[in-house]
Amino acid sequence: MSRELELLEDQVKQGRFTEFRTSGDTGMEGRRRFSVAVGVLLNEISKMNIAKRLIFLCTTAAFLSQLTAAKLGDPAGALQIKDWVKGKPVDVKDGKSVYVVEFWATWCGPCKVSIPHLSELQNKFKDKGVVVVGVTDEEASKVKPFVTKMGEKMEYLVACDKEQKTSAAYMEAYGQGGIPTAFVVGKNGKVLWFGHPMDGLDKVVEDVVNGKYDLVAAVKKDEARALMEDYQKYSTQGDDRAKEIAKRLIETAGEDVDRLCEVAFMMVANPDNKNRDFALAESALDKAEKVGGKSDHRVIGIRSVARFESGKQEEGLAMAKSALSASKEEEDQNRYKDFIRVMQTKIDGDKKQAKEKK
Numbered sequence: 001m002s003r004e005l006e007l008l009e010d011q012v013k014q015g016r017f018t019e020f021r022t023s024g025d026t027g028m029e030g031r032r033r034f035s036v037a038v039g040v041l042l043n044e045i046s047k048m049n050i051a052k053r054l055i056f057l058c059t060t061a062a063f064l065s066q067l068t069a070a071k072l073g074d075p076a077g078a079l080q081i082k083d084w085v086k087g088k089p090v091d092v093k094d095g096k097s098v099y100v101v102e103f104w105a106t107w108c109g110p111c112k113v114s115i116p117h118l119s120e121l122q123n124k125f126k127d128k129g130v131v132v133v134g135v136t137d138e139e140a141s142k143v144k145p146f147v148t149k150m151g152e153k154m155e156y157l158v159a160c161d162k163e164q165k166t167s168a169a170y171m172e173a174y175g176q177g178g179i180p181t182a183f184v185v186g187k188n189g190k191v192l193w194f195g196h197p198m199d200g201l202d203k204v205v206e207d208v209v210n211g212k213y214d215l216v217a218a219v220k221k222d223e224a225r226a227l228m229e230d231y232q233k234y235s236t237q238g239d240d241r242a243k244e245i246a247k248r249l250i251e252t253a254g255e256d257v258d259r260l261c262e263v264a265f266m267m268v269a270n271p272d273n274k275n276r277d278f279a280l281a282e283s284a285l286d287k288a289e290k291v292g293g294k295s296d297h298r299v300i301g302i303r304s305v306a307r308f309e310s311g312k313q314e315e316g317l318a319m320a321k322s323a324l325s326a327s328k329e330e331e332d333q334n335r336y337k338d339f340i341r342v343m344q345t346k347i348d349g350d351k352k353q354a355k356e357k358k
Contacts, residue, residue: 070173070174070191070226071219071222071223071226072191072192072193072194072215072218072219072222073190073191073192073215073219074190074191075093075189075190075191076092076093076099076101076169076170076183076185076189076190076191077166077168077169077170077173078091078092078093078166078169079091079092079101079133079135079159079166080161080162080163080165080166080169081135081159081160081161081162081166082140082160082161082162082163083140083143083159083160084157084158084159084160085140085143085144085147085158085159085160086147086154086156086157086158086159087156087157087158088157090131090133090157092133092185092189093185093189095187095188095189096129096187097129097130097131097187098125098128098129098130098131098184098185098186098187098205098208098209099130099131099132099133099184099185100118100121100122100130100131100132100133100182100183100184100185100197100201100205101133101135101166101170101182101183101185102114102118102132102133102134102135102180102181102182102183102197103134103135103136103167103170103171103176103179103180103181103182104134104135104136104179104180105136105137105138105179106136106138106142106143106146108179108180110179110180111179111180113198114180114196114197114198115134115150115153115154116153117197117198118132118134118154118156118182118197119132119152119153119154119155119156121201121202121205122155122156123155125205125206125209128209129187129209130205130209131156131157132156132157133156133157133158133159134154134156134157134158134159135159135160135161135166135167136158136159136160136161137160137161137164137167138160139160140160143158143160170183170191170194174191174194175225175226175229176194180196180197181194181195181196181197182194182195182196182197182201184201184204184205184208186208186213190215192204192208192213192215192218193213193218223252224249224252224253224259227245227248227249228249228262228263228266230245231245231246231249231266231267232266232270232273235267235273235275235276235277236270236272236273236274236275237275238274238275242275242277243277243280246263246267246277246280246284247280249263250263250280250283250284250287253284253287255287255291257288257291257292257296257298257299258298260284260285260287260288260291261284261285261288261298261299261301261302263281263284264281264282264284264285264288264302264303264306265281265302265305267280267281267284268281268305268306268309268310269305269309271309276309276310278306278309278310281306282303282306285299285302285303285306295326296326297323297324297326297327297332297336298323298332300319300322300323300326301319301320301323301327301332301335301336301339303319304316304317304318304319304320304322304323304339304343305320305339307319308320308343308346313343313346313347313350314347316343317340317343317344317347320336320339320340320343321336321340323336323339324336324337324340
């Protein structure tokens with residue numbers, strides 16, 4: 001297991017579902033360590049099932065609650081660059097090119113893996129007006145030697161962000177906590193797609209340059225993600241709009257058990273949110289249960305979190321154990337074992353604290 005995943009595991013052992021603490025550091029180093037951990041998960045995103053998606057949600061829930069969700073089709077932010085390490089400055093709103101803006105760092109393992117791939121992409125589409133730009137928030141003195149060492153493996157523009165302003169316009173605006181993450185900006189100056197550069201980027205760029213990209217379909221697909229981010233923001237603030245957004249998410253999830261479980265999990269798993277709507281989350285799980293049945297481990301597992309976080313700790317723990325018994329896949333079983341460990345740690349800690357007060 002990598003150090004980054006060990007850090008995530010530490011949070012589970014500490015009895016927290018949704019926090020990724022960095023010794024109280026919420027500045028650059030805290031963001032760096034958070035991005036490394038989530039970056040490792042993003043590198044596997046194409047293989048994610050419900051269990052892995054829940055891990056991703058739980059590590060980013062608190063972070064996303066601070067953001068306002070931008071949406072596909074919105075105007076792209078300007079590239080505010082301190083230093084252009086490789087190539088000349090460009091304007092993503094020049095109306096002449098299709099831009100791939102990728103956020104990365106020299107210390108990021110998954111980023112290094114994607115660099116040759118981005119170079120291949122640049123070479124493949126350079127005659128069709130595609131420009132790849134790699135943006136990092138590191139200093140040029142650190143980036144230049146790295147780029148020089150990479151040589152022909154890094155055949156695209158490289159720039160250093162100015163006070164993380166470019167990152168704010170893309171990564172934070174779209175609720176992305178891990179790197180590498182790439183954004184595709186069309187000739188119309190609008191964001192058409194974002195995601196891991198190794199997961200679907202090539203097909204998107206090809207469709208865009210050939211005029212076959214369906215932005216309407218992409219926007220519809222991205223709507224749930226944006227709504228979840230809006231929910232986190234409004235719910236944390238105690239805004240009544242959160243309930244309406246949650247109802248919309250439940251409605252649009254239809255009979256998709258995985259999506260219903262994700263919505264319910266998002267609503268209850270962030271302990272920093274003092275306005276969690278447990279009743280509405282339970283209604284989402286009731287809807288999922290009607291589809292999957294009473295023995296569906298996915299529903300039982302997320303309901304265990306809802307019960308536990310609502311204060312019914314022993315009941316939640318018992319349900320988590322039931323979910324473990326009902327699951328067949330090793331990955332699902334490992335997830336429920338983590339749930340059980342989180343709950344048991346919290347229960348034991350509370351008992352110890354109560355005993356010490358006597």
